[in-house]
């Protein structure tokens with residue numbers, strides 16, 4: 160099978176063993192789904208790093224933040240019949256769910272977009288408070304005149320929602336709290352106003368009636384969001400049949416806003432797709448691909464912490480070249496490029 164992505168020859172670019180764990184007594188299980196931006200002439204990745212306590216032969220150990228921001232480890236007996244460990248990402252126990260890893264964000268940068276290093280001057284971005292007790296994940300970085308807007312998934316025993324922090328230098332952050340309440344994730348801000356208003360794509364979940372669809376919202380200030388509209392749904396029987404969610408900020412082209420999105424099917428296989436939104440009214444979907452533009456094909460995309468996943472929430476645009484950075488198998492960071500005109504050519508006009 161073929162897709163239209165050109166993977167970097169040097170993939171994976173980063174593996175868990177390339178960084179030291181941030182928390183004592185923990186190991187890095189996964190590097191995944193970076194936010195991407197340019198700053199000071201360099202390309203930066205805001206990696207999602209997932210750490211877990213060192214494996215124990217008879218215990219299942221779950222890391223969480225306590226109210227002081229310290230990591231606390233919950234322990235379960237591996238032989239307890241009430242423990243469901245069938246998904247490597249989640250533990251289910253007596254009606255409750257816990258994550259097997261604790262995610263936070265870490266910055267690396269590069270001159271060439273291939274070799275990335277960490278600079279100790281930039282501290283990790285970690286979960287704060289009870290709504291982030293299970294960590295923070297999958298951060299999109301949107302670039303505005305007044306700073307970088309970070310939209311990320313807040314995870315806690317209460318729920319999953321979208322948080323916002325704002326920074327100009329990635330050293331001091333203003334925390335704005337939850338901007339899209341549960342259950343919501345995959346929030347990508349448009350990097351410019353349309354008709355004087357800010358816009359965001361987001362992904363609420365409505366399991367009883369509806370599904371995991373992509374919605375559009377508008378705002379006067381990027382903090383308060385309203386006029387929500389569902390703009391794209393799952394396609395039964397297709398590669399994006401169970402859930403879809405936006406990647407990074409939509410890309411402005413003469414023909415419309417190009418949105419790269421992920422879609423998953425019943426077997427949790429994650430592929431990437433694309434759709435085109437009207438320039439003036441982004442609630443209008445002008446076109447959407449039928450086949451994915453990228454599928455888990457390479458061995459590092461098929462096998463890993465959670466195999467058969469390509470997931471992106473960060474890219475760089477350079478003329479016709481779209482470079483995505485992506486998490487492969489929820490374990491390693493990779494790069495791939497696309498021709499924007501080639502994506503445009505396969506978009507199916509609606």
Ligand code: MAN
Pocket residue numbers: 191192248296297429465468470486489
């Ligand atoms: C969810 C998120 C992503 C992850 C995929 C696949 O959508 O947690 O971070 O990559 O699942 O596991």
